[in-house]
Amino acid sequence: MLEIKNVKDFDLEQTFMCGQCFRWKQSDDGSYTGVAGGHYAKITKQNDSVYILSDCEDTDFWERYLGLDEDYDKIKASLKGDSVLSNCMEYGYGIRIMKQELWETIVSFIISANNNISRISKIIDRLCESFGEQKSFEGITYYTMPDADTLAGLTLEDLAVIRAGFRDKYILDAALKVSSGEIDLNKLVLMDDTEAKKELMKIKGIGNKVADCILLFSMSRYKTFPKDVWIKRILTEVYRVNEKEIDEFAMQQFGDFAGIAQQYLFYYYRENDINA
DNA sequence: CGCCAGGCGGGGG
DNA sequence: CCCCCGCCTGGC
Numbered sequence: 001m002l003e004i005k006n007v008k009d010f011d012l013e014q015t016f017m018c019g020q021c022f023r024w025k026q027s028d029d030g031s032y033t034g035v036a037g038g039h040y041a042k043i044t045k046q047n048d049s050v051y052i053l054s055d056c057e058d059t060d061f062w063e064r065y066l067g068l069d070e071d072y073d074k075i076k077a078s079l080k081g082d083s084v085l086s087n088c089m090e091y092g093y094g095i096r097i098m099k100q101e102l103w104e105t106i107v108s109f110i111i112s113a114n115n116n117i118s119r120i121s122k123i124i125d126r127l128c129e130s131f132g133e134q135k136s137f138e139g140i141t142y143y144t145m146p147d148a149d150t151l152a153g154l155t156l157e158d159l160a161v162i163r164a165g166f167r168d169k170y171i172l173d174a175a176l177k178v179s180s181g182e183i184d185l186n187k188l189v190l191m192d193d194t195e196a197k198k199e200l201m202k203i204k205g206i207g208n209k210v211a212d213c214i215l216l217f218s219m220s221r222y223k224t225f226p227k228d229v230w231i232k233r234i235l236t237e238v239y240r241v242n243e244k245e246i247d248e249f250a251m252q253q254f255g256d257f258a259g260i261a262q263q264y265l266f267y268y269y270r271e272n273d274i275n276a
Numbered sequence: 277c278g279c280c281a282g283g284c285g286g287g288g289g
Numbered sequence: 290c291c292c293c294c295g296c297c298t299g300g301c
Contacts, residue, residue, distance in 0.1 A: 019282065109282090116281040119299060165297025170284085207284050228282035266282085 002052040002059050009072035011094020012045050018095050018267040020217045022108055022121045023128075033140075035128070036065055037101060040135065040142045055137045067096035075222075075257050082253060084238055085261055088268035095263055098217060102185050103178065104145040105218035110170045110205045112213070126162040127171075151175035170205025177203055193221050216259040225250040225258040234269050 012032050016024040024034035031044040039056035052062050063069050076089060100108075107127070112120050124145075131146035131154065151159075152175040159168040177183045183203065188196050193215060200211040212226035225231075227246055235241045241249045254261040 113283040114281065114296075115283085115298085116300085119281080122299095163298065165299095166284090166295095167297075205284065209283060213282085226282085230282060270282090 002054070002057060002062065004050040004052070004059060004063060004068060006048050007045070007050050007068060008048065009076070009094060010045070010050070010066070010068060010096055011092075012043060014092050014094040014267065015066065015096045015098065018092065018263055019117065019270070020098055020213075020263065021100060022112075022117070022124050035142050035144060037061060038133070038135075038144045040137045040140060053138075055135075064099050067098050069099075070096070070220075072096070075260060079254060079257055079261055085254070085264060088264040091271075092264045092267040095260075095267060097220070097222065097260055097263060099220055100218045101145070102189065102214070102218045103148055105214050106174055106178075106200070106203070106206070107145065107151075107171060109210045109213045109217075110174060110203075111164055111167055113167060113170075113205065113207075113210060115167075123162050123164050123167075127164075130161050148175045148178035152179035167205060170203070173204040174206070189219060193224065196221075212259075216262075222257045222259045223251075223255075225254070225262050228266075230266055230269060231262060233274060234265050237274060238269075 013026070016026075016032055016034075023036075024032045026032055027042075029044075031042050033040070033042045035041070037056065039054055041052050041054035041056070041062070044051045050066075050068070054062070056062070079089065080086060108120070108124055111123050128143035128145055131150055132143040133146075135142055135144065151171065154172065154175075156168055156172065159171065162168070164171060178185060183199060188199050191199060196219065197211045197215060200206050200214055201208075206214070209226050209228060212224045215221040215224040216226060225247065232243060232246065235246045235249065236243055239249070250258045250262070
């Protein structure tokens with residue numbers, strides 16, 4: 001069991017349930033279990049300590065994955081000066097933007113398009129169970145996210161079992177482009193935001209919003225401000241911003257950490273009625 | 277039954 | 290460039 005001490009600004013429920021990831025499930029005892037980097041983990045938090053039971057005992061990996069390697073004191077300080085945001089930040093004080101694996105994030109957010117969270121999560125589960133590697137840890141069976149090479153060898157008929165709907169062909173396109181080397185994920189992470197986004201959007205099924213989510217939730221590009229229907233609603237109805245001016249407004253209002261601000265707003269208004 | 281869900285691609289203006 | 294529509298599927 002790993003212990004990470006003196007952890008501030010972190011809450012498991014807020015981090016795993018704010019919509020950035022889809023594979024972490026809450027257990028009866030309040031712990032969260034999931035799979036990351038090909039490893040199972042059961043995570044709990046008590047006071048300022050995070051405890052991780054996993055077949056990966058690399059503390060640095062988990063700190064990084066959970067975003068515990070960032071200074072949220074500093075980030076929050078630079079985001080102040082807006083009473084709506086301050087309120088949301090107080091509510092979702094323990095949200096951390098994770099650093100998820102690039103390939104998994106690409107697949108997950110392709111699946112997220114015009115879809116709802118519970119179904120996204122089920123499709124990803126079926127994808128992993130059907131085509132990922134089966135492993136076990138302390139009697140628990142789990143499945144890893146299948147890599148691009150594995151998925152590139154499948155047909156649309158093979159993929160039908162995950163019931164992804166029209167997104168199946170996009171998953172396959174992503175797998176083929178990554179597997180063939182047409183898109184090199186190792187190079188992608190070295191590109192600047194604009195270039196990386198352009199590269200991602202070569203994949204069918206990755207448009208503006210999905211690309212932004214990948215940049216933010218996998219590559220720590222905190223300036224990136226994904227605009228889903230919720231954020232559009234919040235910006236137009238709460239901030240009274242014209243829909244076409246959202247990007248400009250976000251950049252000006254929230255600055256270099258606009259993406260993190262987006263997550264506080266998103267989480268608050270998903271949990272609380274926007275008209276309240 | 278109809279509608280919509282954390283968009284996207286493709287077509288037309 | 291902008292706008293608009295259809296889309297797999299499942300839950301209400």
